[in-house]
Amino acid sequence: MKLVINGNDVQLDESVFTITDVMDHYHIDNKVVIVEHNGEIIDQSIYSKCTLADGDKIELVQFVGGG
Amino acid sequence: MLTIGEKNLKSRLLLGTGKYPDFDMQKKAVDVSETDVLTFSVRRMNIFEPSHPNFLEKLDAKKYHLLPNTAGAKTAEEAIRTARLAKASGLCDMIKVEAIGCDKTLLPDPVETLKATEELLKEGFTVLPYTSDDLVLARKLEELGAHAIMPGASPIGSGQGILNQFQLSLIIEQANVPVIVDAGIGSPKDAAIAMELGASGVLLNTAVSAADDPVKMAEAMKYAIKAGRLGYEAGRIAKKRYATASSPMEGISV
Numbered sequence: 001m002k003l004v005i006n007g008n009d010v011q012l013d014e015s016v017f018t019i020t021d022v023m024d025h026y027h028i029d030n031k032v033v034i035v036e037h038n039g040e041i042i043d044q045s046i047y048s049k050c051t052l053a054d055g056d057k058i059e060l061v062q063f064v065g066g067g
Numbered sequence: 068m069l070t071i072g073e074k075n076l077k078s079r080l081l082l083g084t085g086k087y088p089d090f091d092m093q094k095k096a097v098d099v100s101e102t103d104v105l106t107f108s109v110r111r112m113n114i115f116e117p118s119h120p121n122f123l124e125k126l127d128a129k130k131y132h133l134l135p136n137t138a139g140a141k142t143a144e145e146a147i148r149t150a151r152l153a154k155a156s157g158l159c160d161m162i163k164v165e166a167i168g169c170d171k172t173l174l175p176d177p178v179e180t181l182k183a184t185e186e187l188l189k190e191g192f193t194v195l196p197y198t199s200d201d202l203v204l205a206r207k208l209e210e211l212g213a214h215a216i217m218p219g220a221s222p223i224g225s226g227q228g229i230l231n232q233f234q235l236s237l238i239i240e241q242a243n244v245p246v247i248v249d250a251g252i253g254s255p256k257d258a259a260i261a262m263e264l265g266a267s268g269v270l271l272n273t274a275v276s277a278a279d280d281p282v283k284m285a286e287a288m289k290y291a292i293k294a295g296r297l298g299y300e301a302g303r304i305a306k307k308r309y310a311t312a313s314s315p316m317e318g319i320s321v
Contacts (some may be wrong), residue, residue, distance in 0.1 A: 032156055064122070066106060067083025
């Protein structure tokens with residue numbers, strides 16, 4: 001699976017099909033992370049149902065320090 | 068008690084979470100400040116180093132009202148996107164609208180700020196726009212329904228303090244929602260002045276996080292804000308050109 005994650009071209013295992021698989025792959029399933037799939041914010045409850053295709057753009061964002 | 072939207076806050080200090088030397092010092096500073104509201108930003112996760120610690124994991128975030136900002140946005144569209152991302156975390160429904168219109172001064176773009184505020188209010192956010200200290204803009208933001216108005220004291224992170232007390236006092240006098248003086252505070256004196264002018268609160272970050280001793284400065288800011296507020300409520304004396312003696316003139320033994 002070829003994806004663009006946070007602006008980086010990445011090639012992931014063929015076993016990666018869903019947002020949940022991406023989160024597992026990067027070991028971020030236990031973190032506060034917000035996911036955007038092709039410009040659309042994905043609700044946490046449907047990560048496992050959100051299927052991906054080659055070329056999809058994923059944004060994984062988090063909270064960082066700021067004022 | 069300070070009320071912003073439906074949030075009741077015990078502290079009038081809103082504290083930023085950027086640029087602390089380390090998490091341990093940040094936690095101590097946050098604790099001693101006794102703040103109820105922490106601000107933070109939304110950024111891409113470093114997927115190549117996901118184990119990098121995050122401040123939310125170090126602080127007991129449930130103890131605080133989280134106020135994400137839209138820093139990095141230059142347009143209403145970008146600010147709205149960031150606000151939606153923050154809300155999707157399920158951790159907060161407040162947003163500090165920050166749409167920057169000048170890279171050098173980081174002063175806000177009034178037109179984009181208004182647009183973003185309007186849309187986010189429609190979407191049900193509790194909206195606190197960061198704005199320049201313009202009286203008419205502040206009024207228009209309030210008319211849209213903004214839950215607080217946050218005029219800058221001076222450019223973000225500059226520590227120049229309150230450059231225009233007159234403008235700020237006009238905004239405070241006019242407002243029917245809380246006015247939080249945001250950005251540019253350098254020292255406890257600046258925070259106290261803002262509160263003496265009648266501000267409902269102060270939002271600061273760099274003044275604490277970049278101080279030589281952030282923990283001590285957080286404590287100093289806490290007291291300055293309390294002192295300024297008490298002074299405002301107590302009502303200061305009018306200024307006179309000449310002296311008036313504090314001691315009685317009768318019975319002087321000479």
